[in-house]
Amino acid sequence: xxxxxxxxxxxxxxxxxxxxxxxxxxxxxxxxxxxxxxxxxxxxxxxxxxxxxxxxxxxxxxxxxxxxxxxxxxxxxxxxxxxxxxxxxxxxxxxxxxxxxxxxxxxxxxxxxxxxxxxxxxxxxxxxxxxxxxxxxxxxxxxxxxxxxxxxxxxxxxxxxxxxxxxxxxxxxxxxxxxxxxxxxxxxxxxxxxxxxxxxxxxxxxxxxxxxxxxxxxxxxxxxxxxxxxxxxxxxxxxxxxxxxxxxxxxxxxxxxxxxxxxxxxxxxxxxxxxxxxxxxxxxxxxxxxxxxxxxxxxxxxxxxxxxxxxxxxxxxxxxxxxxxxxxxxxxxxxxxxxxxxxxxxxxxxxxxxxxxxxxxxxxxxxxxxx
Amino acid sequence: xxxxxxxxxxxxxxxxxxxxxxxxxxxxxxxxxxxxxxxxxxxxxxxxxxxxxxxxxxxxxxxxxxxxxxxxxxxxxxxxxxxxxxxxxxxxxxxxxxxxxxxxxxxxxxxxxxxxxxxxxxxxxxxxxxxxxxxxxxxxxxxxxxxxxxxxxxxxxxxxxxxxxxxxxxxxxxxxxxxxxxxxxxxxxxxxxxxxxxxxxxxxxxxxxxxxxxxxxxxxxxxxxxxxxxxxxxxxxxxxxxxxxxxxxxxxxxxxxxxxxxxxxxxxxxxxxxxxxxxxxxxxxxxxxxxxxxxxxxxxxxxxxxxxxxxxxxxxxxxxxxxx
Numbered sequence: 001x002x003x004x005x006x007x008x009x010x011x012x013x014x015x016x017x018x019x020x021x022x023x024x025x026x027x028x029x030x031x032x033x034x035x036x037x038x039x040x041x042x043x044x045x046x047x048x049x050x051x052x053x054x055x056x057x058x059x060x061x062x063x064x065x066x067x068x069x070x071x072x073x074x075x076x077x078x079x080x081x082x083x084x085x086x087x088x089x090x091x092x093x094x095x096x097x098x099x100x101x102x103x104x105x106x107x108x109x110x111x112x113x114x115x116x117x118x119x120x121x122x123x124x125x126x127x128x129x130x131x132x133x134x135x136x137x138x139x140x141x142x143x144x145x146x147x148x149x150x151x152x153x154x155x156x157x158x159x160x161x162x163x164x165x166x167x168x169x170x171x172x173x174x175x176x177x178x179x180x181x182x183x184x185x186x187x188x189x190x191x192x193x194x195x196x197x198x199x200x201x202x203x204x205x206x207x208x209x210x211x212x213x214x215x216x217x218x219x220x221x222x223x224x225x226x227x228x229x230x231x232x233x234x235x236x237x238x239x240x241x242x243x244x245x246x247x248x249x250x251x252x253x254x255x256x257x258x259x260x261x262x263x264x265x266x267x268x269x270x271x272x273x274x275x276x277x278x279x280x281x282x283x284x285x286x287x288x289x290x291x292x293x294x295x296x297x298x299x300x301x302x303x304x305x306x307x308x309x310x311x312x313x314x315x316x317x318x319x320x321x322x323x324x325x326x327x328x329x330x331x332x333x334x335x336x337x338x339x340x341x342x343x344x345x346x347x348x349x350x351x352x353x354x355x356x357x358x359x360x361x362x363x364x365x366x367x368x369x370x371x
Numbered sequence: 372x373x374x375x376x377x378x379x380x381x382x383x384x385x386x387x388x389x390x391x392x393x394x395x396x397x398x399x400x401x402x403x404x405x406x407x408x409x410x411x412x413x414x415x416x417x418x419x420x421x422x423x424x425x426x427x428x429x430x431x432x433x434x435x436x437x438x439x440x441x442x443x444x445x446x447x448x449x450x451x452x453x454x455x456x457x458x459x460x461x462x463x464x465x466x467x468x469x470x471x472x473x474x475x476x477x478x479x480x481x482x483x484x485x486x487x488x489x490x491x492x493x494x495x496x497x498x499x500x501x502x503x504x505x506x507x508x509x510x511x512x513x514x515x516x517x518x519x520x521x522x523x524x525x526x527x528x529x530x531x532x533x534x535x536x537x538x539x540x541x542x543x544x545x546x547x548x549x550x551x552x553x554x555x556x557x558x559x560x561x562x563x564x565x566x567x568x569x570x571x572x573x574x575x576x577x578x579x580x581x582x583x584x585x586x587x588x589x590x591x592x593x594x595x596x597x598x599x600x601x602x603x604x605x606x607x608x609x610x611x612x613x614x615x616x617x618x619x620x621x622x623x624x625x626x627x628x629x630x631x632x633x634x635x636x637x638x639x640x641x642x643x644x645x646x647x648x649x650x651x652x653x654x655x656x657x658x659x660x661x662x663x664x665x666x667x668x669x670x671x672x673x674x675x676x677x678x679x680x681x682x683x684x685x686x687x688x689x690x691x692x693x694x695x
Contacts, residue, residue, distance in 0.1 A: 072493060072494075125680075126676065126679070126680060129679070129680055129683045130679055130683050131683075132493075133493060134627060134679060134683065134684070134685075136493060137623050137624075137627050137675075138627075138675070138676055138679060140623065141623075141624065141672030141673075141675055141676060142672075144668075144669060144672050145669050145672055145673065148663065148665070148666065148668065148669040151663075151665075152663030152664070152666075153663075278497060278501060281494065281497065285494055328509065332505050332508070332509060335501060335504075335505050336501070336502055336505045336506075338498075338501055339497075339498045339499065339500070339501030339502035339504075339505070340498070340502055341498075342494060342495070342497065342498030342501070343480050343495050343498035343499060343502070346484070346491050346494055346495050346498070347480065347483045347484070347495070350491060
């Protein structure tokens with residue numbers, strides 16, 4: 001088969017994650033680019049990059065349950081919050097104002113995934129009973145119940161308007177959250193360290209997600225999504241796969257939620273609201289539903305979009321950077337763009353940015369004989 | 372929406388053993404809920420055929436409720452300044468405006484989603500919801516706006532309960548609109564055409580019913596109904612601000628509780644949620660103070676969760692017949 005890399009003679013090879021040289025090359029380029037990125041931009045952009053990478057982890061989780069398994073979940077913000085507070089409590093200063101146990105990152109990071117996963121497992125029976133819109137509204141209720149909990153449990157969350165410090169980045173005795181250190185004559189800032197942690201976490205979590213999606217469980221997810229009754233007739237257990245989808249999705253959300261606030265170093269209880277859920281839905285819809293690369297593209301797009309919008313007041317006279325005045329403020333424009341982009345992508349390109357990429361790829365693959 | 376009508380009883384009279392007071396507060400609170408939900412059953416049947424599934428009524432849930440509550444209060448406030456309060460309240464200029472917007476949303480955003488998965492259609496409406504929320508918020512501005520007391524401030528005492536005339540008017544208004552809606556769907560040619568489209572899109576088309584126009588009409592009606600609900604919510608002392616658009620989301624438990632495609636369900640769901648909220652508010656300090664302040668705002672979702680676990684299609688919703 002040498003010299004004919006796209007001729008697959010076995011199902012196994014066809015389903016392999018990187019089954020063509022082009023894919024391997026692109027992934028290599030992407031990884032190199034991601035590694036070089038923090039060392040070539042400002043600290044602000046590095047922090048933004050870290051946020052995008054961590055959001056990608058959360059987006060992968062949402063894509064597993066909503067994109068692959070077809071269970072619409074508006075409750076992602078709740079699981080993100082659960083992860084954030086689990087991490088913050090376990091790692092927090094025992095003598096601090098809010099509850100804390102001062103544990104190591106090696107303990108709190110897995111725990112921040114496991115606790116939401118457990119709650120996801122408890123919530124999943126609702127998804128087994130309910131379908132479609134009813135499920136969407138119940139998960140919406142979850143966000144409101146979560147907001148109430150986070151607001152009222154002031155010993156844990158610090159209460160609205162006050163908040164608490166995010167998880168402390170102590171890994172095996174080393175303090176990764178410190179401002180800066182010199183490594184081989186090159187300054188490694190706090191942002192760069194955060195970025196690299198985020199990159200490692202993303203890679204470590206994206207690989208099993210990819211494997212899950214292309215394995216029997218992933219095919220069962222797709223069957224449940226496309227026609228649940230037909231799936232059950234074929235012997236795919238709805239209960240089992242909905243449980244798996246919600247549990248794993250919540251695990252990813254918990255990890256993302258634990259690390260996302262470390263970028264700013266602060267958790268505000270009001271931030272885990274409906275808008276956050278919608279942001280994550282926007283990521284998978286804009287990026288591409290039921291594709292892993294789509295989650296990454298979408299997360300990068302949605303996180304970087306506000307930064308781009310902030311530049312707009314200079315070019316568009318009706319947009320203002322102040323909190324009032326003008327026709328639109330930048331915050332309003334950002335929110336507006338989320339909404340418009342969700343609608344436009346669903347109508348014009350349901351496969352999202354990933355779909356655009358696939359079309360471009362197919363065009364150039366046959367170039368100059370493409371049609 | 373017992374918060375939107377705080378004068379209705381519970382708040383001022385205190386939380387002693389006045390069971391009747393709480394009951395009344397809950398019922399009046401539910402008036403606005405019921406008004407808000409009316410749109411949903413109206414467009415339910417049409418949307419069912421739109422996407423081939425019951426669950427796709429998402430459209431109204433996310434888009435037109437916010438649209439109604441948010442935009443209506445703005446247009447209505449403008450109209451009040453010009454025309455005076457009473458005629459506008461009844462005439463519903465705003466309703467007509469919102470109806471147009473509802474139809475436009477259907478034509479631009481929802482029509483292309485025919486035949487697409489329910490999930491996509493739902494998400495389109497979430498997108499529309501966000502866009503309209505920003506637009507409405509921008510129109511409303513930052514400060515709290517007042518719309519006055521179109522039904523006056525008089526009150527009557529009935530069996531020891533103080534009843535505001537405006538609350539009675541709201542209930543009567545809601546009941547009238549529900550009755551009109553029912554009459555329209557049951558006894559008019561257009562209503563028949565809408566129900567035919569819902570029953571079978573293809574058969575209706577074959578018999579000469581313009582199905583696409585029916586969808587547009589359903590959205591226009593739902594927009595108008597949401598506009599009515601928006602008016603009811605905004606009247607009274609509370610006024611409205613940008614945050615009022617979120618009231619639309621608080622009505623969701625009431626709608627789902629009764630069943631998404633059921634008119635009786637909408638009428639039952641509202642009071643249940645309203646009562647649950649009023650009882651919680653009144654007795655929480657004695658019974659379960661550990662749940663924290665404002666727990667009454669979360670209670671509707673808890674009630675909804677419990678009811679849906681027992682009856683997945685709500686109390687009166689149509690159970691989906693499944694075929695492979």
